[in-house]
Amino acid sequence: MASKMEETYVHRKLEAHKPFSTKQFFLQWEWLLVLILIGVMVLNTLLSPYFLNVTSLRDATMIFLDKSFIVFPMAFIMIMREIDISVGSTVALSSVVMATAYNVLGMPMEVAVIICLLVGALCGLLNGLLITKFPELSAVIVTLATMILYRGIAYIILEDQASGNFPEWFGFFGWGYIFGVPFILIVFVIIAVVFGLLLHKTSFGRRVFAIGHNDVASKFSGVNVNRTKLIVYTLAGVMAALTAVFLASRMGSTRPNIANGYELDVIAMAALGGISTAGGKGRLIGTVIAIFIIGYLQYGLGLINIPSQTLMIIIGALLLFAVIVPKVKEMRR
Amino acid sequence: MGETVLELRGITKKFPGVTALNNVSFVLEKGQIHALMGENGAGKSTFIKVITGVHKPDEGAMILDGKIVSFANPNEAKAAGIAAIYQHVTNYPDLNVTENIFMGHEKVSPTTKRLLWKEMHEEAKRILQSLGSSINPKQDMGTLSVAQQQIVEIAKAISTNARIIIMDEPTAALTARESEELYRIAEDLRDRGTAIIFISHRFEDMYRLASQVTVLRDANYIGSWAVNDISNDNLIVAMVGREINQVFPSKTHDIGEEIFRVESLGKVGYFADVSFTLRKGEILGLTGLVGAGRTELCETLFGIEKYDSGFIYLHGKEIKFKNPKDAMKQGIGYLPEDRQKQGLILPWGIGRNITLPTLESFTKGGWLHEKTESLKAKELAEKLNVKAQSVFDLVSSLSGGNQQKVSVAKLLMTDLDIIILDEPTKGVDIGAKSAIYEIINELAYQGYGVILVSSEMPEVIGLSDRVAIMREGRMVKVMDPQEITQESILAAAMGEMPQGGETICLPV
Known part of the structure; x- marks a missing residue:
């Protein structure tokens, strides 16, 4: 009886510090990704004598990092149990508007770049508005429609032509170095850190996770679900426009059909990085590793002239592996 | 006395931790409309699920046409001629009426297995006409009114040759005229020899239709009477007459000045003309039957839903809020009814x-x-x-x-003035309930104005300083302490509409 009394009336103490568990630390998904990355590096080194070379490894990042900017906001979107497949078209539209503003309208390139970012933001905002105003429509359908729409507008503006002749300084985005480090790599690191902190260390990021797990409970807890979604979709548009700037810079010109299929690459990188499409789960560090896995895989297999179809098979298999392994772990529990 | 079609003897059904039915007996005669009554949670739903083969009873026997039967699944009950029509119509809104009627027992050509649409349409039309309805069988279910959908559900029951039809609150979402139509159909079926178990919270329905009434309370069988032999008062006593055996904390809180006032708040299709006040440190019980509009009212007071008319005052100033965050900032907090879906991550x-x-x-x-x-x-x-x-x-x-x-x-x-608790003890075991009661009392003691929404009568009576009762979207009564009894609350929750009130359209 006494023990029963105790249980009812003595207030229990709760632990408020999370104990560090070495086992839990090493059981994290990201370690598996690190192993895969090492595997990719070893494989490439064995297959090609030209692969393991600091200069070429460094310069390879200039080729594959541009689309990675979009991976971060895409991770936010997927954590919220949404999707955006219009980002590739947003890249095309914003870059085409930029080139037109410079070449046809005669604006200074600096202004054209700002316009490019604005166009991206508008594309993202429109997606967000449609998705929050019409919650009964699925994000796949809404962004499928805008994907076709944005690409179509890009074709109307430029027809099926290229537009280039950018000023020389503009090439710095794609090909420049600062203290021997590619400019794009520096930008990538900054963006990754900013998004990582935003997701994991701020109340905004916490709300993104909350919405992904349970948007109804989030709403009842005073989270402004629609505003959060709007911000994240707009961020995705801005990052797509930033990709457009680096891509146009690297290629020296743009055309309406650039960045075709980027949306799928981006979603694949996020998924491989451990972002669950079921919502509420994932860490940005995983997506960073996944970006390098896919990037170096593409680069290395390109060196030994493996056809791109084979590459697709490998990436597809890797992705399947990545989404199945956590399920197997759950089933065994 | 007619001939008995269905008899239940000593049915007991237990779920982990709860006895849902305890030694319940029931006799249904051919051509009888038998009302089944009881409060929310009295065991009516479980009772129906036992008859329709959804649940298997732990003890007791079910006797159909003089033979003991035991249904392993709902299909066996269907085959035996038992059909149920539920309160929330369960159908396929994108399929047409015929498809809905014959779902699961389609007419098929014996040789080619082709679906015989023509025959089914004709049969559907024939059944609907026999019910006095002119619904086109080719119309999509979703385009029909709730009343028409109920009729299609009845037609479906007839198409399976059901001899026992259970109607679970069929009039809950119908207007007076539509209810009348339903009564007529029910009487028509009765005259053709179908036995009907009619569940309703409206006394009106019972007096209009039923010849026999059986009352359940807290999972127990209370009694069965001919409708003419029992007075309204006795019936209410039979439904609520349990002792309050839970311990409620003594009321230690002091009630202060008025802090919250709602004036003729309305939302079309949900509630209308709701007015009440709340004082500092007061617990206002808010009760009514399921579907009376309590949750909708609370969600509106928390900014989840918008209201069309009326005013909300906090500390004498009118407040407006566009979302829950706003409402919380202004001092209103809400504990949602469904803590798993709405309350917690x-x-x-x-x-x-x-x-x-x-x-x-x-x-x-x-x-x-x-x-x-x-x-x-x-x-x-x-x-x-x-x-x-x-x-x-x-x-x-x-x-x-x-x-x-x-x-x-x-x-x-958060820094709140008003806390709205929507069914705070739902799905909570007895022991934890008293802990939550303590907490509610403590909240009032600390000076919050508490609105306690609950369907559990003892809880409302044991904790509240005043009790507000909603019925069909209206606040029919706010009771002061000396008026509060189980009987008076139930009478207000189920009774006649207030004089001069317009009928509001309940949500479809």
């Missing part, structure tokens, strides 16, 4: 759940201070005596009572 720890509504207070210069956050969460969880090891324990691993304590802790984080 189950895969999260206790701490994160508690701090979700107030993340700003742990944010400095954009950064979330997780340490301060955990400590504050720990403080509140301990105050409410949440039983767990650490604030990182997942909410999904807690018992119902402890989950509810976490939900309450979320409200205590």
